[in-house]
Amino acid sequence: MENKLEKIGQNSFMDNFVKTDDILKDMCGIIESSQKAAYQAVNTLLVQRNWLIGYRIAEEELGGDERSEYGLEVIKKISKELTQRYGKGYDRSNLYHCLKFYKTFPEIVDTACRQSGVLLSWSHYRTLLQVKDPEARDWYEKEAAEQTWSVRTLQRNISSQYYYRMLKTQKKELVESEMKELTAPYQNDKLEFIKNPVVAEFLGFSQNTDFTESDLEKSILSNLQKFLMELGKGYAFVARQQHIHTEKQDYYIDLVFYNYILKCFVLIDLKTEKISFKYENESYHIEIDDVAVFPQCYAAVVDKIPAMAKKTLIVDIGSWTIDIMPVINKSPDESKCVTIPKGLITCMRSINEQCVRQLNGEVDESEIQNIMRYGRSDIDDEYFAIIKAEIEDFVDKVYNSIREFGYNLKTTPIVFVGGGAVVMKNFGSHDAKNISYNLDCIVFGTFCKWFA
Secondary structure, three states, rough: OOOOHOOOOOOOOOOOOOOOHHHHHHHHHHHHHHHHHHHHHHHHHHHHHHHHHHHHHHHHHHHOOOOHHHHHHHHHHHHHHHHHHHHHOOOOHHHHHHHHHHHHOHHHHHHHHHHHHOOOOOOHHHHOOOOOOOHHHHHHHHHHOOOOOOOOHHHHHHHOHHHHHHHHHOOOOHHHHHHHHHHHHOOOOOOOHHHHHHHHHHHHHOOOHHOOOOHHHHHHHHHHHHHHHHHOOOEEEEEEEEEEEEOEEEEEEEEEEOOOOOOOEEEEEOOOEEEEEEEOOOEEHHHHEOOOOOOOOHHHHOOOHHHHHOOOEEEEEOOOOEEEEEEEEOOOOOEEEEEEEOOHHHHHHHHHHHHHHHHHHOHHHHHHOOOOOOOOOOOOHHHHHHHHHHHHHHHHHHHHHHHHHOOOOOOEEEEEOOOHHHHHHOOOOOOOOOEOOOOOOOOOHHHHHHOO
């Protein structure tokens, strides 16, 4: 049969194809080779584009005001115009990186034209811009090209001072071997091209954020959204998988909220394998081996657990929920932790519903809080009687919940914590020796008012 491939125009992608007897292997080779060729072609143009953008901004600087701020003013002005015309990818930060790229690598376009086959990607060069030492930067550039480092491998090596460690060590092979072992997972991502948000923006594609989420993360995020929306006043949902671009890498913040009362953003970023962060110029890297999920009351009693009895029940009564956490042999039993969606706010709402129904009037929340906290008030007797009855009913429901989960109120050591601990102490009918109250963590007044 005539080989029709020979009639197609010559190019390296076509020339390098070799047919074997394994069709699956051939298909995988074709797909991966085409992805690599596309990646190289796009990145060559991307590097050239960004270099030219930087060059044009630099030329504008020379032709304009000699003040150092002039270039930044140009970037600020042109960024708005470009973003309106072409969308994301042309904000001030990216344009500044283009200018910095041109100044740092003034000869890179010649390399891009003559040696596009070994050219590093734009993400590689952007990562290299954080290296201030010219010799170190040149070394990282050369090694990244020759060793075909991924962007994550390059970033990891820069962050771990790989260049300087190689200079100082007498056993370069050992250091290099360790580096390759630690970065091996970074080198095997064959979908890096598809996942790269810079490439997506360059091609004019809308960003698909699904690739940053596992099924587990999606499930957790969906529940977190609902939880935070019910958490209280002032929260507004801003974004999910918010793309944040820095010198070092691209980040996707899982959930972004804004609280208009505190006038601040609330960011939630889930980690399942590792955590890397910097604090006071020290870098920290944490590998996550296993995760145990306990109710929030764990933080309030963790320092007291070593002194607890062999079997103790922690009951945390908060504004929105009641958490039940059994501690067995001085360790929380994750499998038996329970969260009941009926906290103090439920009780407060019930109080005012009864006040309106019986007396045609509500009671100020702060007054209800004072009664809960101190067990007394100068309020009208009729209102006080309703409030007291509703609180006692709430307390009985807490007791019943404990019984329903198989715990004996007379024999099981129980520790009440949270804002509701003082409510159980003031209005509870069980004054047994096995029941105690942790009042150290009470922030009841502020907490309830904030979330009402």
